Amino acid sequence: MARRILVTSALPNANGPIHLGHMLEHIQTDIWVRFQRMRGHEVYYVCADDTHGTATMLRAEQEGISEEQLVTQMRIDHLQDFNGFLVNYDNYHSTHSEENKFFAELIYQRLQERDLIFTEEVEQLYDPDKKLFLADRFVIGECPRCAQPDQYGDNCENCSATYNAVELKNPKSVYSGTTPILKKSEHYFFDLAQYTDFLKEWVRTEAVQPEIANKLSEWLEDGLRAWDISRDAPYFGFAIPGTTDKYFYVWLDAPIGYMGSFKHYCDNTNHVTFDDFWAPDNHTEVHHFIGKDIINFHALFWPAVLDGADFRQPTRLHVHGFITVNGTKMSKSRGTFILAKDYLSHLDPEYLRYYYAAKSRGSADDIDINMEDFVQRVNSDLVGKVVNIASRCAGFITKHFDGKLAAALDNEKLWNSFVTASSSIADYYEADDTSKAVREISALADAANQYIAQHEPWNLIKDPDQKDKVQLVCTQAINLFRLLVIYLKPILPAMAVKAETFLQVDPLNWENHKAPLLGHKLAKFKPMLTRIEMKQVDKMLAASAPSAASDTVLSTAQAQGTQPAEQGQYINIDDFTKVQLKVAKIIAAEPVEGADKLLQLTLDVGDHQRQVFSGIKQAYDADQLVGRLTVVVANLAPRKMRFGVSEGMVLAAGPGGEDIFLLSADDGAVAGMDVK
């Protein structure tokens, strides 16, 4: 019976370009979707850009355009990159859309009706200089209980008291150093705690991989707290109904974007009903492909919000890990932060699709792109083994048999073993374990090549009596090739089209593996895939080095409520002069009790002394530092650390651990001199 399936990939953020990390997820999703379609199921695949939040505002401001302009352009760029990798959405929408607004408001309203929303008027500290509310960690002051100075806004390190930031004495804004004023702000909360038992149960269903469930247990065991779903104006997003200056937090409306995109698709195509997929208690399926960095949003908040708003639960979360390149994190300086468009201008998208498929095991483990392995693997598996089967037999059929296959197979048993393999290969696809699928297909390709080698058609053809045998052998081999193409088609759709052209057949579906192609006329063979040369890879890496700008793992940054550092390629002199560097003399240094890496330094910066913590203990003994001159960032905002407040940062080079090298000033410099 045909299943009815709605599939999503996580929504890429609208403030940065698509890179190979995004591509892993979207390629995995697309492969799964194509597989399900080949099997005859009814599948809808939707995605959208995630557009809201402060990151978008900052980026738009930086570019000197409106948020709407930014979001519109980014969506076009993103879609172009995804299409370049043959990712085939039914709809790619935007969270800044009418549909999304509708559902965000509807869900909010239903949550309200169920008493799952409450507001709390919080007196928050507000930086009148920067015109923004200060989260707890951006305020420091004296502990209201024990008067310990320089404590963060949530609790005291000295006496363990917990309190509200407004209770701090002598509070200071970490941003501007000005004294914050009290300002009332009403916040809207989703009462997640009511869902603790519900989620404990849900997390242990088949919807979530066990290792992910383990990770989620951390949150669940700690006890769930209410989720703050509002942000104060100014904010790029949807206003909360009934308010003028409150907006939905971006992570509230982001997953709703799945619904918004699907609704847009339903309205524009008129052959599928929204409620069939989102109303509770139906027999359709909803699958979300996501990265492990956003599991809390999809496995805790999202199911709870859906239930609270009377929508169905996701059927399954398909969680994947991150991409590393040559064993390390994608890095702009190493040129391994590879943008989708840079890959596409140098290499065939199907190489990457195949490589990702070969390494995806349906787990949340990270996947490494080892460039050498990538080249070898694609060349030997795809070109050397699979395509080669057709290539080495096609000539005989064309030359000696007018392009026509024999009317029967040469070896039914071998054929049957290929047919039988379809079931385990299908199981692997279903479970996202394309690695095993690829391995099994590869083994079949080996068997096909062995078969050809055994029969040596190039020798048989010399004997006129054996001519028929040649046709049988090549018919057999090309039929085996055809099955391999069927099995690989979800991964390599473009190659499959070329193979269909060669075979002169309609688009292949999974069902076609059951019957061989006999007495059929073939087209002339043309190469379907060419080998990768390392040169192309090197060029791509070279191109990646300078082009990488902005955007890293934005979803993570948002999850933490922080802003990612936006980095243009250059800064101007004004930017640089914002950083106040001074020569400092270390007049005291001592290890911090209980800290493995920290030294507490007392610095003479000319007109005064200050205390700085520095993570250089493994590289320097405290004693050898006293008396040294070094360089300190003098206007860095004070930072509350566990052992006290650090009033600046000393500069050092090196990867860390024992390899840290403190900067020093040549003789003649004195403490307090500006460095410029």
Added chain:
RNA sequence: GGCUAGGUAGCUCAGCUGGUUAGAGCACAGCAUUCAUAAUGCUGGGGUCGGGAGUUCAAGUCUCCCCCUAGCUACCA
């Protein structure tokens, strides 16, 4: 540091509830072959399964400790 995952041949990885001499592909070496996009076939070398201790008749597979890697978090300001 805490939590969640990993550490198996040069590389990428399989090894289920413990059970014969630890496997595959790629790479490498030798041979064969020339139909094929320098593709293919056969044979071979190569691992004390991160380290140590323990449980067991038997451990890559279970327990404990330690080391290393990744992610999150934290004292990386």
